[in-house]
Amino acid sequence: MYLNIFKIGGNIVDDPKRLDVFLDTFSHCREKKILVHGGGTLASELCRQLGIPVEMNQGRRITGPITLRVAVMVYAGWINKNLVASLLARGCRAMGLSGADAGCILADKRKPEPLDYGYVGDLGKESVNVHYIQSILENGLVPVFSPITCDHAGQLLNTNADTIASALAVAFRGFYMVRLRYVFDREGVCCPGSEKPLSLLSRAQYEKLRDQGTISDGMIPKVENALCALEQGVGEVFIGNTCIRL
Amino acid sequence: MYLNIFKIGGNIVDDPKRLDVFLDTFSHCREKKILVHGGGTLASELCRQLGIPVEMNQGRRITGPITLRVAVMVYAGWINKNLVASLLARGCRAMGLSGADAGCILADKRKPEPLDYGYVGDLGKESVNVHYIQSILENGLVPVFSPITCDHAGQLLNTNADTIASALAVAFRGFYMVRLRYVFDREGVCCPGSEKPLSLLSRAQYEKLRDQGTISDGMIPKVENALCALEQGVGEVFIGNTCIRL
Numbered sequence: 001m002y003l004n005i006f007k008i009g010g011n012i013v014d015d016p017k018r019l020d021v022f023l024d025t026f027s028h029c030r031e032k033k034i035l036v037h038g039g040g041t042l043a044s045e046l047c048r049q050l051g052i053p054v055e056m057n058q059g060r061r062i063t064g065p066i067t068l069r070v071a072v073m074v075y076a077g078w079i080n081k082n083l084v085a086s087l088l089a090r091g092c093r094a095m096g097l098s099g100a101d102a103g104c105i106l107a108d109k110r111k112p113e114p115l116d117y118g119y120v121g122d123l124g125k126e127s128v129n130v131h132y133i134q135s136i137l138e139n140g141l142v143p144v145f146s147p148i149t150c151d152h153a154g155q156l157l158n159t160n161a162d163t164i165a166s167a168l169a170v171a172f173r174g175f176y177m178v179r180l181r182y183v184f185d186r187e188g189v190c191c192p193g194s195e196k197p198l199s200l201l202s203r204a205q206y207e208k209l210r211d212q213g214t215i216s217d218g219m220i221p222k223v224e225n226a227l228c229a230l231e232q233g234v235g236e237v238f239i240g241n242t243c244i245r246l
Numbered sequence: 247m248y249l250n251i252f253k254i255g256g257n258i259v260d261d262p263k264r265l266d267v268f269l270d271t272f273s274h275c276r277e278k279k280i281l282v283h284g285g286g287t288l289a290s291e292l293c294r295q296l297g298i299p300v301e302m303n304q305g306r307r308i309t310g311p312i313t314l315r316v317a318v319m320v321y322a323g324w325i326n327k328n329l330v331a332s333l334l335a336r337g338c339r340a341m342g343l344s345g346a347d348a349g350c351i352l353a354d355k356r357k358p359e360p361l362d363y364g365y366v367g368d369l370g371k372e373s374v375n376v377h378y379i380q381s382i383l384e385n386g387l388v389p390v391f392s393p394i395t396c397d398h399a400g401q402l403l404n405t406n407a408d409t410i411a412s413a414l415a416v417a418f419r420g421f422y423m424v425r426l427r428y429v430f431d432r433e434g435v436c437c438p439g440s441e442k443p444l445s446l447l448s449r450a451q452y453e454k455l456r457d458q459g460t461i462s463d464g465m466i467p468k469v470e471n472a473l474c475a476l477e478q479g480v481g482e483v484f485i486g487n488t489c490i491r492l
Binding site: 049050053069072073074075076077078080081084086087088089090093094095096098100101102103132133137141148150152153154155156226 | 328349394395400
């Protein structure tokens with residue numbers, strides 16, 4: 001049996017039209033499914049309105065205590081509950097979850113050395129509580145995960161949504177045929193000079209394109225996450241409509 | 247079998263010491279249990295920081311679109327997920343829920359006549375999805391409800407936490423021996439000149455004390471909610487340690 005894990009990020013969450021199209025497609029998928037969502041600009045906007053300075057460390061954002069509060073409010077609160085309510089209105093029995101709920105994804109706070117990223121969670125091999133999430137799926141419900149987890153001491157942690165999606169895919173690979181799809185604002189991985197996305201991208205091709213600088217920036221961790229999930233036994237991984245292969 | 251429904255409000259949520267004591271007590275309760283939480287001052291504080299004017303209508307707060315966003319962020323996001331994580335750290339497998347999740351409490355937006363309260367939800371007899379919440383309870387999990395619901399069209403709604411607690415108590419009265427407890431910052435309903443709370447308060451006594459002005463303000467809807475739940479077949483209702491009787 002298939003389990004479809006869809007991950008959407010800010011470029012979908014922030015765009016009401018794209019989000020509507022996505023939610024229609026998602027709610028029509030008749031197989032088992034999980035939605036993992038990222039942030040969007042609302043958290044940064046709220047930080048700005050509240051006068052919280054953006055703390056960066058070597059180009060990466062630090063999650064201090066107030067930024068954590070904003071992240072939990074926006075991701076686990078506003079975005080998550082709106083997605084759930086919108087899916088419910090489409091007849092899809094969505095169930096909003098953070099990793100804290102029923103302890104279904106427990107993380108460890110990232111070590112402060114060599115760089116202290118603050119309240120950021122990293123996932124390990126035992127992070128995903130497969131048993132509990134499976135009972136939700138088997139009840140015909142659709143888990144909708146916000147990128148918030150917690151540790152064993154009850155500390156909430158901001159966690160990368162792509163990583164949550166791939167950790168779920170890996171955790172469920174022995175139970176279902178897992179299809180992991182990173183949905184974003186383009187149709188897939190494109191090569192320069194071509195509007196049409198690649199239908200297939202192998203690891204060898206990816207390494208070549210990356211070394212040429214054709215695949216760069218944010219697409220690199222996405223493809224590497226995808227390859228990593230495939231290496232760990234996930235059946236199919238798509239970035240947009242581009243199928244990633246080892 | 248007993249089902250204990252505890253409701254806590256801002257006076258507990260906002261006070262870390264009281265909250266710790268409450269969460270210890272709650273997590274030690276070995277019977278089936280549900281926690282319903284209200285707000286606290288964080289939502290008002292955030293409104294103030296964001297420069298959102300407090301809109302009132304005949305002394306009651308209006309939930310406009312931005313106030314709704316703040317309510318969802320603070321109640322379903324920050325407060326709910328922190329309660330869940332703190333309970334998890336105490337070995338209590340808490341599951342944070344809004345009424346939107348799995349459609350477990352669906353409300354209707356309050357009619358705009360005679361006064362328009364904005365995005366406020368009212369509950370009806372069919373609002374509580376007993377079946378789904380019961381499956382959570384029977385799985386050994388502990389539902390933790392934020393005072394946010396939604397309607398059938400996917401509109402999130404701010405909803406009174408006392409009302410949610412009593413609607414849950416009424417909905418489950420045929421399935422469990424329901425004990426509903428409104429926990430607050432005092433030990434129970436007190437009479438003036440006495441530090442010691444009443445151990446018992448009957449409807450007749452309440453009406454007398456209310457007419458004398460001894461029970462006033464916020465305590466009136468609390469006692470009336472309690473009496474209403476008893477009338478509808480809920481087994482036991484406590485306000486603090488005061489047992490309310492018909």
